[in-house]
Amino acid sequence: MNKAKLKEAEETFIRRYPGGFSHPQMLALTKKHKVEKMKELAQNSFSQEAFGQAGAIIESMKKLVSQSSLISLFEKPKFRDCVNSLKDGEKEQLAHGLRGFLHGDQEQGFEQMTELLRTYKLAKWPLLTVYGIYYRPEVEVFVKPTTAKGIIEYFELTSLKYSPSPTFAFYKAFREEITQMKQAVHPSLQVDHAAFCGFLMMTLEAQN
Secondary structure, eight states, rough: HHHHHHHHHHHHHHHHHHTTGHHHHHHHHHHHHTTHHHHHHHHHSSSSGGOOOOOHHHHHHHHHHHHHHSTTTTTTHHHHOOOOOOOHHHHHHHHHHHHHHHHHHHHHHHHHHHHHHHHHHHHHHHHHHHHHHHSSSSTOOOOOOOHHHHHHHHHTTTTTOOOOOOOOOHHHHHHHHHHHHHHHHHHOOOOHHHHHHHHHHHHHHOOO
C-alpha cells in the first residue's frame, strides 16, 4: 500500500472532521444511512440460533437488502424477485451458504451463495457481502465494485487484482488489505471496517 497517500488522506479527513467519526457531521451521516439500525437487524436476523428455517432467513436477507443504502436501487427489485421465485431446495442452499459464511466455513458458504445467485445472474459483490458488513462490521468488508477498484488503484494495493466475478480468494485478500490499512490510521478512524471503507470512499470522491 502507499502509506504516504493513506497518511495524507487521514490528515485531510481529520482536519475537515476533527474527532473523525465522532464529528457531528459523521454522526449525522451514520444516522442518515441507518447504520445502527441495519447492524441490529442483521445481528438479530442472522445469529446462529436464527438459522432454523431457511424461509425465515431468506425473508431476512430480502428485508436487509431492501433497506440497505449500500445496495443500488437497480439491484434491490431484482434480488427481491429472485428470492421470491426460489424453490425450497434453492432457499436451503442460499440460507446454508449464508450460515457458512457467517458462522462456519466462510469459503464454502461464499461459494454456495455465489453458485446459487449466478444461476439468476445476480452473483454481484454487493449482494454477497452486505450481510457480513452489518453482522460483523469490525471484521468483514463490503465490496462495491467501483470503490474497490478505486481503492486498489489509488492506494497502490499491488498484490490485489480486482475480479468482477466474485471469488472468496479476492474477498479474503481485500479484507486483509483493508485490515492492514485500518490499523495504520488514527484511532478515530478505526471504528470498524464499515466506517473505515466509508472514509476511503470519501477520499476517492475528493480526488475526482
